Amino acid sequence: MRSTTLLALLALVLLYLVSGALVFRALEQPHELEAQRELGEVREKFLRAHPCVSDQDLGLLIKASPEPSGRHGAAQPKPHGDVRSLWTTATLSQAQLDVPLSKDEDADEDESDAEPEGLEEYSLLALETHGGRSAEAKSAEKGDDVKPATEKSFLKSSLNVLKHTPHQAYWEELQNGLPLPLTELMENEVLEILTKALRSYRSSIGRDHFLTKELERYIEGLKKRRQQRLCVSAS
Amino acid sequence: MRLQQGSFLWYLYLDKIYCLLSVRNVRALVEYFHMLDVHRRNSLNDVLFYHFLHHVTDLKKTQITVVFDMLDWSTLGEISFDQFYMLVCILLAQESHLEEQFMYRHSRPIFGLFDLNGDLKLGAKHFHMFRFLFNIQKQQLRELFHDFDISGDRHLNYNEFKLYTIFSVDKAQERQKAEKEKSLLKKKMSQQVDASQESLGKNGT
Structure with missing residues (x-):
């Protein structure tokens, strides 16, 4: 070739x-x-x-x-x-x-x-x-x-x-539509208001009234939720 | 009356023209209301309402009671979200110095709020009770009844009240304009003084 x-x-x-x-x-x-x-x-x-x-x-x-x-x-x-x-x-x-x-x-x-x-x-x-x-x-x-x-x-x-x-917090924020800092601010403020209201409830209608107990439970729940959120943001 | 700085309401923004909150703000407010609604009745009782208003404003106890009675128009002893929203808008209007504009834009519901007896007339006594909500001075109130009580029955009907709101908005706008002009004039004057000082300095050297 x-x-x-x-x-x-x-x-x-x-x-x-x-x-x-x-x-x-x-x-x-x-x-x-x-x-x-x-x-x-x-x-x-x-x-x-x-x-x-x-x-x-x-x-x-x-x-x-x-x-x-x-x-x-x-x-x-x-x-x-x-x-x-x-x-x-x-x-x-x-x-x-x-x-x-x-x-x-x-x-x-x-x-x-x-x-x-x-x-x-x-x-x-x-x-x-x-x-x-x-x-x-x-x-x-x-x-x-x-x-x-x-x-x-x-x-x-x-x-x-x-x-x-x-992420749980991210998901919650998406679902909620509110920014997390604002929710925290709201929760803290509501907690302060309700703690004062609880004192008024206790002094006016008594500790054993069902409304007082309801408010107590609500405040506990709110505190727990806040604690959980703090844990999530810390981790 | 002042809103507490840094409180939740302090972060809401009232539209300057329509004197309403945006949908996003209302959504946040609904969330806030639900948090306060401890007993899940979609309403706030007088104790919760008192502590809420006491916490976010510097209103006195008697004033808060007056506001509660004014908003509780169906005499249920509770405040629902509609009334709560109205109150928040009034507070924000006062905080942003938009009282006149707010009364003008929402004259009908405000007339309804002030008209405690439901006889479609506002007496000087009722007006006097609520004047702290819109920063109306005693002198202004006297002038209002003197100038706008056209029918002469010492009461204002809705038309007279509407006229008053239009007049007060005009007055507020004029006041704003005058303030603007004043500040502009001041600026110009200071600039002129600066320029003349500079020219004097140059001549001196």
Whole structure:
């Protein structure tokens, strides 16, 4: 064979490879960007809902936890030839999740049926959990006991928590629609007013009157609630 | 009368034009009312009401009793949220010096509040009882009955009362304008004095 033909063939193969890479990039890049954005959003939501966890700490936790999807194919009995099939697996594996789900689960599933975006978000989470499980399986195969099981379960539960149940105080604030400092101010003021009222009740209608007892119980309840809130904000 | 600084009501904002609270503020107020409503009757009895008003304002006991009797128009011995909301708006209007504007905007309900007998007439005695709520001076009250008692029965009917509110709003606006002009004039004068001093300084050097 002549050297020019060889060179031409080589150039053709190179061109074929480059064009293939370009096509692959064009097909996959939007999905990848979308996935990255969603992951960033979830992380940001988690950080906002848990003000006590710093960005660096979360980064350390993620680094310490098993790789989510890097060695996914290797751990499976039937390795997936195409990256895209991971998404399908993730979507299909929804029903097989063995992680205990919160009470909002049903509502979320309904939403995911209605909105394709919700489904994507869900599948992303499922992918993460699935990937975590496959890595776990791999380490078990190798007899690697270095990673404690609690750490993995914590990762799972934290992912689950971040998706389904935000921080309690944050959730209460969302439901209430009132800023927490304002609620605290209101509670403190009401407590002061009611304590004075209780004194008046006791002196005018007596300690054993049912209205006095009702007021006493109410004040106790209010104090307890305030204490709980203080505990939540402290932790 | 002053609101206690830093109390919950102190953080509410009364719209300057319509003299109403925003929906968000009303929601917070509803929450506050429910917290005060110990017996879950959607109302406050006189003891709770007294302690609430005593805590957030510097009103005296007799004044609080007068306010309670005024608001308890159905004589149930309890104050529901409607009346509570009205009271809070009156307190906030006074705190933001919007008494005239408030009386003008809500003349009908205020007339209803002041009209304790329900004969659609306001006597000087009743007006005198409630004047602390709107910062009306004794002299002003005398002038009011002198100028606006058109029918001459020593009582104000609703139309006469409405006229008074329009007149007082105009007067308040004029007063504000005069104050503004005065402050502007003062500013200009001080600027002129500064400029002349500077020019004198330059001439001297």
